[in-house]
Amino acid sequence: MYYTWAYTALILGILVSVYALVRGGPAERTGAVMFLVAWLATTLVQGRKFNGIEWGIVAVDSALLVGFVFLALWSRKIWTILIAACQLNAVASHFVPLLAPKFNYVAYLTLVEFWGGYGLLLFLAIGTYSHQRELRLTKAGAAG
Template identity: 40%
Template sequence: MLIGLLFWLLAGLSCGYAIVFGGKDGRWAAFLIIAAALMTIPAARVGRAWGSTEMAIFAVDSVLLFGFYGLMLASRRFWPIWITGFHLIAVATHFSTMLAPAFTPAIYRALESMWAIPIQLTLLLGVELDRRAAKRPLSP
């Protein structure tokens, strides 16, 4: 419950900040995060309470990974690489439960959901660093 509350607080802060102050990359990342979070709500109801691989959540996470990957390739910024890498770890967690079905459900859920926090912090920091870089005068 606490992680869920932290997620939504951080999502509101980081995505709101990216929408208001971020460039095109920040707004796209915010859109992807919000869309995936909203799609995860019904996807979580399809599964079996993390007792085995959550295929619906895996599908949402895979689509999000491809979205982050596209953003990373199109961006001239460094932070989308980090976001994509963090989310790749979350997607790899799904594969670990496919390879080891006896994976403890609590650990699976924790490993799967905890990577959202570094992703959002990276978005927040990346947008802020982009803003600061835009304000600096170019050296001759």
């Protein structure tokens, strides 16, 4: 079951990141690069067996949270606030095993992956689409 999540996230991560890098503005491209760097860093620091909280991943996710907060402050776009909120939920989800020691591994992965993976990709895609829509409306307004 874990492999289904991983492969789906891999495909969606690549597609949305390429979409943001090619069609996005400065904020979208910055968000995509931050996502990809954090994804690579997570792959490098994650353990091969689940032994509770993975502090390396917590560090990467926390750094990404700080980056998304700065991106939100810099760009002033709604989607950046939403992506920072998703990342905050992902970071908070890492600490659930401290509150519930018998917390299920699959539930833990689902929580972290939902907010820190699919949530980020959803709002990055929405932000890129919004940027493209804004460009079309600006172009239509200039032509009319």
